[in-house]
Amino acid sequence: MPGAMAGQPLSFRAFLDARPAGCEYGYGNGEGLSALRDREFPRLRGITYLDHAGSALFPESLLKAFTDDLRNNIYGNPHSQNISSKLTYDTIEHVRYRILQHFHTTAEDYTVIFTSGCTAALKLVAESFPWIPEGTKQPSSRFCYLTDSHTSVVGMRGITASINVLSVPIKPKEILLAKSRLPAEEQNCATPHLFSYPAQSNFSGTKYPLSWIQDIKSGRLCPIEQPGKWFVLLDAASYVSSSPLDLGVHQADFIPISFYKIFGFPTGLGALLVNNRIAPLLRKTYFGGGTAAAYLAGEDFYFPRKSIAERFEDGTVSFLDIIALKHGFDVLEKLTGGMEKIKQHTFALAHYTYTVLSNLKYANGAPVVRIYSDTDFSNPDAQGPIINFNVLDENGQVLGFSQVDSMASLHNIHVRTGCFCNTGACQMHLDISNEEIQRNLQAGHVCGDNIDLVDGRPTGSVRISFGYMSSFEDAQTFLNFIIATRLSNSDAEIPLQSVTKLTTESVPDDHLSFNKADKLSPTLQISDRELGNIPSEAETTGSWQPPEPEAESMRAAVSETAVPMCRKGGKPITVTKIYLYPIKSCSAFEVTEWPVGNQGLLYDRNWMVVNQNGVCMTQKQEPRLCLVNPSIDLKQKIMVIQAEGMDPISVPLEDKTGKEAVICESKVCSHRVKTYDCGERIASWLSTFLGRPCRLIRQSSDMKSKSHQKSTKGLSSATNISLSLVNEAQYLLINVASILQLKEHISARLKEPSEIEELIRRFRANIVISAPESFEEEEWAEISIGALQFQVVGPCSRCQIICIDQQSGERNKEILQSLSAARGRK
Numbered sequence: 001m002p003g004a005m006a007g008q009p010l011s012f013r014a015f016l017d018a019r020p021a022g023c024e025y026g027y028g029n030g031e032g033l034s035a036l037r038d039r040e041f042p043r044l045r046g047i048t049y050l051d052h053a054g055s056a057l058f059p060e061s062l063l064k065a066f067t068d069d070l071r072n073n074i075y076g077n078p079h080s081q082n083i084s085s086k087l088t089y090d091t092i093e094h095v096r097y098r099i100l101q102h103f104h105t106t107a108e109d110y111t112v113i114f115t116s117g118c119t120a121a122l123k124l125v126a127e128s129f130p131w132i133p134e135g136t137k138q139p140s141s142r143f144c145y146l147t148d149s150h151t152s153v154v155g156m157r158g159i160t161a162s163i164n165v166l167s168v169p170i171k172p173k174e175i176l177l178a179k180s181r182l183p184a185e186e187q188n189c190a191t192p193h194l195f196s197y198p199a200q201s202n203f204s205g206t207k208y209p210l211s212w213i214q215d216i217k218s219g220r221l222c223p224i225e226q227p228g229k230w231f232v233l234l235d236a237a238s239y240v241s242s243s244p245l246d247l248g249v250h251q252a253d254f255i256p257i258s259f260y261k262i263f264g265f266p267t268g269l270g271a272l273l274v275n276n277r278i279a280p281l282l283r284k285t286y287f288g289g290g291t292a293a294a295y296l297a298g299e300d301f302y303f304p305r306k307s308i309a310e311r312f313e314d315g316t317v318s319f320l321d322i323i324a325l326k327h328g329f330d331v332l333e334k335l336t337g338g339m340e341k342i343k344q345h346t347f348a349l350a351h352y353t354y355t356v357l358s359n360l361k362y363a364n365g366a367p368v369v370r371i372y373s374d375t376d377f378s379n380p381d382a383q384g385p386i387i388n389f390n391v392l393d394e395n396g397q398v399l400g401f402s403q404v405d406s407m408a409s410l411h412n413i414h415v416r417t418g419c420f421c422n423t424g425a426c427q428m429h430l431d432i433s434n435e436e437i438q439r440n441l442q443a444g445h446v447c448g449d450n451i452d453l454v455d456g457r458p459t460g461s462v463r464i465s466f467g468y469m470s471s472f473e474d475a476q477t478f479l480n481f482i483i484a485t486r487l488s489n490s491d492a493e494i495p496l497q498s499v500t501k502l503t504t505e506s507v508p509d510d511h512l513s514f515n516k517a518d519k520l521s522p523t524l525q526i527s528d529r530e531l532g533n534i535p536s537e538a539e540t541t542g543s544w545q546p547p548e549p550e551a552e553s554m555r556a557a558v559s560e561t562a563v564p565m566c567r568k569g570g571k572p573i574t575v576t577k578i579y580l581y582p583i584k585s586c587s588a589f590e591v592t593e594w595p596v597g598n599q600g601l602l603y604d605r606n607w608m609v610v611n612q613n614g615v616c617m618t619q620k621q622e623p624r625l626c627l628v629n630p631s632i633d634l635k636q637k638i639m640v641i642q643a644e645g646m647d648p649i650s651v652p653l654e655d656k657t658g659k660e661a662v663i664c665e666s667k668v669c670s671h672r673v674k675t676y677d678c679g680e681r682i683a684s685w686l687s688t689f690l691g692r693p694c695r696l697i698r699q700s701s702d703m704k705s706k707s708h709q710k711s712t713k714g715l716s717s718a719t720n721i722s723l724s725l726v727n728e729a730q731y732l733l734i735n736v737a738s739i740l741q742l743k744e745h746i747s748a749r750l751k752e753p754s755e756i757e758e759l760i761r762r763f764r765a766n767i768v769i770s771a772p773e774s775f776e777e778e779e780w781a782e783i784s785i786g787a788l789q790f791q792v793v794g795p796c797s798r799c800q801i802i803c804i805d806q807q808s809g810e811r812n813k814e815i816l817q818s819l820s821a822a823r824g825r826k
Contacts, residue, residue: 009359010479015352015472020378023348025472027336033471036335041469048413048477052346052467053202053238053386053420058264058328059335059469065327066265070320078319079290088319095325096309099271102329102339103240103255105247110255111279111308113272114317118237119152121256121272124312125233126156128282130192133164139191143167144223146175146197147424148206153196153235154424169424170223172374175212178221191228192281199239203425205350205386205465206374207239210250217253231278237261237270242346242385242467244339253278263328266321272312279308288314332468342468346385349466351377353475354387360482362394368486370398372429372461385466388429390458391486400452401462403820406800409620410813411481418448418460430458485817539729539793575785576736577760577768582639583696584608584725585618586628587806588761595634596788599722600730601766603632603639603653607678608725609686612693614664619801623809624690641682649685651678655701664697673725674700699725729793733783734765737774746818754815761806762815 008014019025026033037044040059049057076084078092096112103110115121131141143160145153147169157167175197195216200207213232215221223230234252236245241261255273259266274282287295287302291311295302304311336342354377360368370390375383391399401417408415419426426432436457445451445459452459464478579588580601585608595602609617609625619625629642638650656676664675675697677683683695723730739759746754760768767785771777783790803815 009356010476012472015348015475018352018355019348020351020380023344023351023380024341025345025348027341027345033469037469037471040335044469046412048411048474050464050466050470050474050478051414051416052241052470053205053261053463053465054416055260055267056241056262056264056467057469059331061335062263062265062324062327062331065331066324069323069327075319075323077316079316088323091326092317092319092322095322098326098329099273103245103247103273104249109251109276110247111274111276113274113309113312114322115256115270115272116268116318117270118150118235118256118258118261119270121254121270122152122156122233122235123159124272125194125254125256126159128284128312129194129231130281130283131160131163131165132191134166135164139189139227141165141191141228142193142224142226144170144193144195146208147171147428148201148203148208148422149196149198149424150202150235150237151421151423153198153233156196168224171428172206172208175221175223178223189227189229191226193223193226193228193230194233195223195230196233196235198235198237199245200236200243200384200386201422201425202238202386203420203422203463204373204388204429205384207243207382207384210234213250213252217251238386239384240339242339243343243380247273251275259325259328263325263332265328266318266324269318269321269325274308276308282308282312284312286314290315336468343380345468346466346470347380347383349470349472349475350383350385350387352472353464353466353479356479357387357389357482360487362487364394366394366396367392368482385470386463387465388461388463390430390461391482397456398453398458401458401460402450402452404462405450406798407485407813407817407820408481410800410803410811410816411477413478413481416463416465417452420460420463421447423447426460430461432457432459539732539796571772573769573771575767576770577765579764579766579768580604580632581764582607582630582632583625583628583641584616585622585625585801586630587626588764589629589631599724600726604766605725607639607651607696607698608675609690609694610697612695614695614697617694619804619809622690622692623804623811626804626806626809628686628689641685643689646685646689649682651682651696655698676700728796731767731790732763732765732796733767733769733777734760734763735774735777736760736768736770737772738777739763741774742819746814758805758807759815762802762804764801764806 016025027036040061041057042060044057073087074084075088075091076082078085078089097107099112100106100110113121113124115124126143129141131143132138134140143157143165145156145167154169160167197208197212199210212221213234216223216230216232219230231253233254233256234250236255237258238261239245240257245255247255253275256270257273258270260269284304287304291305291314293303293305336345354371354373357369358367358371362368368391370392372388372390373383377383390401391404393399405415405417423437427434427437436454440451440454440459443451443454445454466474578591578594578601580591580594580603581588582603582605584605597603607630609622609628611617617625627643631640631642632638632653633640634653637653639653640648640650642648664677678696678698686694686696736756739756743754743756743759769777781792783792798816798819800816802819803811803813805812
């Protein structure tokens with residue numbers, strides 16, 4: 001480490017010594033930052049939130065001030081004329097003035113138009129700007145935008161293209177080399193052009209010069225050589241979350257913002273600040289409620305309201321959310337002393353984190369991370385509190401962002417990954433060509449998914465960002481996480497075995513048709529046809545699906561004395577355990593024989609626990625779910641649920657679909673499923689045990705085949721596999737030999753080596769097998785257990801639930817890290 005950080009770079013003293021001149025940490029209001037966090041953000045205890053560029057977090061006092069306001073006042077529709085409506089109207093107008101004051105301007109210069117967010121504000125500009133299209137006698141307009149722009153800015157070109165106006169993307173380097181002045185004869189042209197750029201890149205935190213605004217408007221700087229008059233749209237959504245914007249000095253024509261980026265609440269509310277000099281030129285075709293001074297229903301007559309704001313705010317504005325903004329400004333000012341102090345505080349944290357991060361090295365001298373930045377984090381006027389990077393291995397290869405995100409989640413660190421709705425910056429910094437973007441799409445990668453590497457090259461990156469309530473401890477926790485996961489015992493990371501190239505081979509249709517099976521026996525017949533790269537936990541699907549009424553006659557019988565047929569020179573391959581998980585993410589129920597249904601083992605993952613909003617809860621959010629022990633009693637037709645300290649409770653197996661049950665829709669890993677609620681009694685039981693409001697719901701039987709299906713890679717394209725509340729496949733299979741090899745690898749890294757049974761339970765497989773060789777299951781494409789035949793669907797994505805001890809609910813981050821290092825893939 002250079003300079004003051006050479007001794008103990010992660011100490012608070014090193015942080016204070018490393019601060020750039022003029023950057024204060026905290027707010028100097030007589031209260032320490034830890035006290036502010038404890039009072040205003042108690043929900044952050046134990047959590048390191050580093051996605052402030054995604055959304056700020058609201059403080060407790062904002063919510064209290066707002067709800068107190070609502071309790072003490074009656075706010076009616078502002079379009080009415082009664083007393084409560086007049087109060088609403090006047091309060092909204094006061095908030096408009098408060099917004100203008102925040103940006104150091106007045107109603108003489110700017111108008112505030114409320115929208116649903118920054119994106120809606122950008123769309124409004126694209127629709128109302130006075131474009132001159134191609135094909136007229138006048139020179140045509142141009143829409144120019146910096147390639148380092150949010151998707152919502154780039155998307156404006158869809159509107160301009162529809163009216164025959166050309167769009168021109170401009171790279172940041174090109175604007176710096178732009179021609180300084182047009183010839184004198186072209187300066188008098190009045191054709192309006194629009195140039196859009198971000199005050200701060202949401203990808204890298206780079207702050208682009210606000211001086212461009214006046215330079216472009218005055219003609220000193222021309223984005224392209226095109227005669228006409230330039231107007232400037234300054235995308236300030238990212239910038240204003242942590243920096244002061246003075247519109248009295250930097251008078252852009254359009255400034256779109258989203259308020260949740262500043263306050264965290266309310267969401268779904270933004271504004272377009274319009275310079276009053278261009279406001280009269282804006283065009284509008286649609287008119288909604290509240291925008292008309294007069295109109296006729298029977299004739300084409302409409303006269304707009306005089307006020308620019310009222311003319312463009314179609315319908316009733318979100319008036320209660322607007323009222324919340326007043327409290328947002330008041331509380332933010334009280335807690336921090338203003339945006340200048342927030343700018344200093346957040347930059348001090350970003351500068352420190354960047355300095356430590358950029359100096360982390362492996363033993364061989366290779367960097368631990370690759371940071372994507374246009375600055376050296378020395379100047380808060382040129383760089384915001386955003387750090388964008390990818391983690392590298394010792395050989396300089398990028399670790400996928402999904403893997404980093406999963407590990408961060410285990411440490412309760414919240415980061416953002418992907419391309420952050422900024423493909424232009426992503427391409428520029430990661431050196432991704434246009435052709436690669438298109439090839440990645442063809443390979444199945446879309447914006448926002450977890451496909452982080454294609455052909456070994458990254459499709460995105462990791463972003464951390466600081467907010468006004470971020471602390472030194474947040475930065476320290478993050479840096480300790482990177483050091484612990486990348487530098488601790490890094491020399492001991494030895495792959496378990498080499499990885500074969502992924503291939504895909506379809507299965508002929510004649511393998512899908514055979515006689516009805518009646519038993520799931522321990523006799524395994526393995527096909528050597530390579531489906532490709534199946535990890536130690538493989539997903540399988542039974543090719544035959546018996547009718548539901550006959551399901552209970554299909555028995556799985558495990559016999560340890562049976563001698564199975566197999567392909568490995570007569571060495572036995574046996575089924576050693578059968579598990580089902582009646583309630584998704586709860587404890588396993590071990591059986592020696594069990595009915596096979598048309599969705600897998602009968603009653604496997606038929607129920608799930610949801611929170612008060614109906615969202616599925618898993619051990620990722622609530623590890624104590626593994627302490628809930630369900631068991632199925634087929635004779636009494638009940639599921640018995642037990643947990644320590646609780647009286648047992650039972651739930652009937654009889655499906656209530658079509659009776660008194662109310663069917664609703666839920667989501668399981670992007671799959672849409674039909675479910676019904678299991679009642680107040682079990683909801684109260686679960687809520688008491690877990691200490692939070694929750695309910696038990698069950699998949700509706702009459703919608704199973706329609707609502708939750710998966711087209712499988714291994715089966716013919718016409719085959720849809722009906723699923724229960726599982727994530728990806730009807731069955732999960734794991735090999736004891738593979739787990740034993742994993743155990744050998746991680747034993748040296750664990751203080752208390754895990755028992756093999758405990759490790760097996762972490763993978764939550766349905767079928768546990770014992771094969772002679774570890775990882776030989778990766779070569780299998782088909783499996784026969786007795787008369788039942790299974791088709792291997794594909795690999796099971798590694799999940800952080802393997803870090804949770806299924807007996808205690810305690811996390812051990814080392815398991816996922818060791819498996820990730822050992823296997824070298826996801």
